[in-house]
Amino acid sequence: MQSVHGATMREQFGATVTELLDREPRTALVLADIGVAQFAGAARAHPDRVVNVGIREQLMIGVAGGLALTGLRPVVHTFAGFLIERPFEQLKLDLCHQGVGAVLVSAGGSYDRSDEGRTHMSPGDVALLDTLPGWHVHVPGHPAEADLLLRHAVAADDTLQYVRLSEHRNAEPRPVAPGRFLTVRQGSRTAGTVLAVGPMLDAVLEAVGTLDVTVLYAATVRPFDAAGLRAAVGERADVVLVEPCLAGTSERAAHRALAELPHRVLSLGVPVAEHRHYGSIPEHLAAYGLDAAGLRARIAEYLW
Incomplete structure (x- = not known):
């Protein structure tokens, strides 16, 4: 577990995925304007595998499905409401129905960005994914756990993985194992x-x-x-x-x-x-x- 000391979960996500982009040629990243600055260096180093579609969340999922069909392992990131709720039909069709895998990584959780209103709050994201088959869902409680679970999710080829990041966190990491309480x-x-x-x-x-x-x-x-x-x-x-x-x-x-x-x-x-x-x-x-x-x-x- 190579966590960044003092990092938030999103900062740890940036460091982990940047490393995976450098090390794993199958890893790709799809953004919808959110988090672009965090991956500026990665975009310059890997312009063919770091894609920003702009504020087009449905397209973001469609692009991830297309990248997966070419053999890449797409990581997709934005706030939870824009990642799960807004493009839900594309999750159902472009990922699940096509039988391809992806790693969705959200930020904001249920109440992190409540000052920006209801659009940025998504307490029902995991419940919504439960209506679709095959999803693996991770809810880390610390940035170091987020690092471990992200690496696990990206390495789990051709599966559907959701990693739910939040500013709400526990003081210390725990020795978690994916899929085990x-x-x-x-x-x-x-x-x-x-x-x-x-x-x-x-x-x-x-x-x-x-x-x-x-x-x-x-x-x-x-x-x-x-x-x-x-x-x-x-x-x-x-x-x-x-x-x-x-x-x-x-x-x-x-x-x-x-x-x-x-x-x-x-x-x-x-x-x-x-x-x-x-x-x-x-x-x-x-x-x-x-x-x-x-x-x-x-x-x-x-x-x-």
């Missing part, structure tokens, strides 16, 4: 289980304090590590999902994982209802009940 804290056999996704881990750990719970960490949510969840629940299959995206995004996957056990699942995340008073990341987390205080109250009420 990590046990961060082990409770007793009768403890409930809290699954923290990506940047929600630090708030979850602060929220549960000394409570008797098992805490799992997911930096990859698709495929969902059903075996990992089943192994964690012990004698009490009461699960709380805490996601930095739309509440309920992974609830169906959790129910499927526990289908043979009596179980309960509480899904915490960004609500469907809009919050029109846009503020900072901490203000949005508090409004959604996803800060440590809000999580502690909801987890304690549910498990006890």
